[in-house]
Amino acid sequence: MLTDVWSVLFFVIGVIIEAIFVTYLIRTYADRQRTPWYALITVWTCWFLSFSIVFLAPLDIAEHGNEPACVPPPYSDKDLECDMFDTAMVYVWRGLYWTVFAMCWVFIPVMQSYSLEAHFTFGQKLWHSIKDNLLIYAAMGVVGLIAIAIMFFVIGFSFENLMGIGMAAASTYGLLIVLFTLGYGLFEWPKKQWRLANQKKTLNYYYFHIITNLQAYEDSKRELEATFKLIRRYDESIERNDYLRNYVDIILAECPPEYNNQFDADGTVKLEYEKVVALRYRLMKATMEYRRSRVIYLQWLRKTFNQEDVLNSADNVDRVVKWTVPKTRMYFGGRQVAIAEWVWFVHVKKRVQMLISILCFLASVAVCWSEIWCWQYDDSGVDTSSIPDLSVFSLMLKPDHLQPYERWFLASVSLMYNAYLCYWSLFQLRILNFYRLIPHQESDANSLLSNAYYGSLLVAPTVHNFLLMIHNKNATFKAVMRPMRFDPLFGKWAPFFFPCLLVLLALSNLFNLWSKLCSCGFMKKWVRRFDYDDSSEDNEDTVKGKSIVTRERELLRKNLPFSVDQNMSLLREEGAADIEAHKGPKRRTMLQRMQSFFKKQKNKRDKAQDDKIELLEGSRFEGRSPSNHTPANAPHAPSRSDRPPNRPDRPKSSYVPGKSTNYKSSALEKFQSKHGDLEKGKYSNVTL
Secondary structure (H helix, E strand, C coil): CCCHHHHHHHHHHHHHHHHHHHHHHHHHHECCCCCCHHHHHHHHHHHHHHHCHHHHHHHHHHHCCCCCCCCCCCCCCCCCCCCHHHHHHHHHHHHHHHHHHHHHHHHHHHHHHHHHCCCCCHHHHHHHHHHHHHHHHHHHHHHHHHHHHHHHHHCCCCHHHHHHHHHHHHHHHHHHHHHHHHHHHHHHHHHHHHHHHCHHHHHHHHHHHHHHHHHHHHHHHHHHHHHHHHHHHHHHHCCCCCCCHHHHHHHHHHCCHHHHCCCCCCCCCCCCHHHHHHHHHHHHHHHHHHHHHHHHHHHHHHHHHHHHHHHHCCCCCCCCCCCCCCCCCCCCCHHHHHHHHHHHHHHHHHHHHHHHHHHHHHHHHHHHHHHHCHHHHCCCCCCCCCCCCCCHHHHHHCCCCCCHHHHHHHHHHHHHHHHHHHHHHHHHCEECCCEECCCCCCECHHHHHHHHHHHHHCHHHHHHHHHHHCCCCCCHHHHHCCCCCCHHHHCCCHHHHHHHHHHHHHHHHHCCHHHHHHCCHHHCCCCHHHHCCCCCCCCHHHHHHHHHHHHHHHHHHCCCCCHHHCCCCCCCHHHHHCCCCCCCCCCCCHHHHHHHHHHHHHHHHHHHHHHHHHHHHHHHHCCCCHHHHCCCCCCCCCCHHHCCCCCCCCCCCCCCCCCCCCHHHHHHHHHHHHCCCCCCCCCCCCCC
């Protein structure tokens, strides 16, 4: 048993690490300028609660390895005096479950609808978001009434059974999500690492996706331009005294900078409030798709550049990677860092990826095998005393000779692998254009809230499935969540069917059954990602994608913006010659910014020194005081700010401290520059 001090220490360390990790995810996926504050707080909270199972469940398992947990009343029928750890874990699990339950079924759905609403006032957006969810709430109420009726006639009516029905229904929905996410990630993650180890096939895969993403960008651009034309038509059609004028002005203020280009008015105008709301929603959607598709294309383009650079530098005798955008290493040991980078990308990385792929494949096989025997130690009433324990994770965590910290470490690694596969699949998931997480702060509020919603649903089912997999009945989670039973809904064989379905999904993904199914028949034109054949390098899209990457590299070499930042299309053949000659913004490294700063400071100091020298020369050789040669009634000379902007700068003095200077020739040069229309040399005998 872990001591209270070690338990608190592990808990605090886990909370700190998780808070840092969640904050990093927020900074990676969410833009704090465009994402509403309520969405940021909700997503951060849900992610923190979802990932907390990684350090909470191992603590619970290590504390109650082979001894049953002590559950204090009112969560137990027995009047027991439990220690601080058991009491704290009871309230932590209950608080975590019901907080996530409320977030998933009350707050997040309303926030999702609110973020998608295009109405112009807070009250209208809130009312329509609640009204949109009333249908879902009504369906849930009908299902709940049916469940209560079944409970009344089958198992009897009681508050505990009512709570169990609700928890079973919510956990079943979450268990289905675990089924798909874990079934997808078990073998997709090892397969992905194995594919990435083959650098040439990975490059061809990048070429293929360049075409797909560039086409998506141009489609979104055309939709945005059509939306701009319709907005222009509304702007020209609605008079200043119309009540819709204020709403149209709000839409114009929300238009991105691309609207400043010249667009002709087009489209049909209906002077109705609902049509203006629909126009604003179309602008929101078109702007989001345009910005998202542009960032995705640039991400794939940079990955393709890096992959080409690594392959082209494999035979480099200098043993450095010649990046498309050179990296400046003007510090001690920079040469050694560049050589280590070359060794990593050319020789070590692919071998590490192959090793990770093999280890993860073996771990996934162990998970599938252990899932098959989940029903063996479930509270379903099935007699399993004559069946030996065949679960790999149960045999790993069951021995009595394990110390609590050893059991904690093994449970942490095992649960972390299962949870990582679930959440990795969830972050990779894409539901049309409704849900998609994009790094570099390009994920919209609806996608972030959807991810937080589905991630929160994974909390209880993931821990419950892991405890079944390791055949643990003694954890506090098992005692507290005892009402979470599937018997009233699916019978006592439910713990057997769910793991079998998970294994079937994992095996179908391992042998690419979904790819083969989607590549035949009418589904082929809807699922483009399965059209890629890595066995052939002469794929039409791959060759075309390679040509587009070559043209983009040429633009970068000439210090010009990429095609998505210019009015050109590389999908057409004439786009190759449509390169504009203007300079684009170039991102500088930290060292380059520091060098530029110090150079500006040096130029300021040199200019101040030159001005001081010029002032000394003028006071010495052109008169001690300017007033000696200025008439009393002369107008005041204009200041430096009042002078014409096209006035040529005065020539800098040639005076250098410590060196002799021909002051006569210097004064003569000033005189000749002042009387430039006179013949040079005519006043060579002038005495100064």
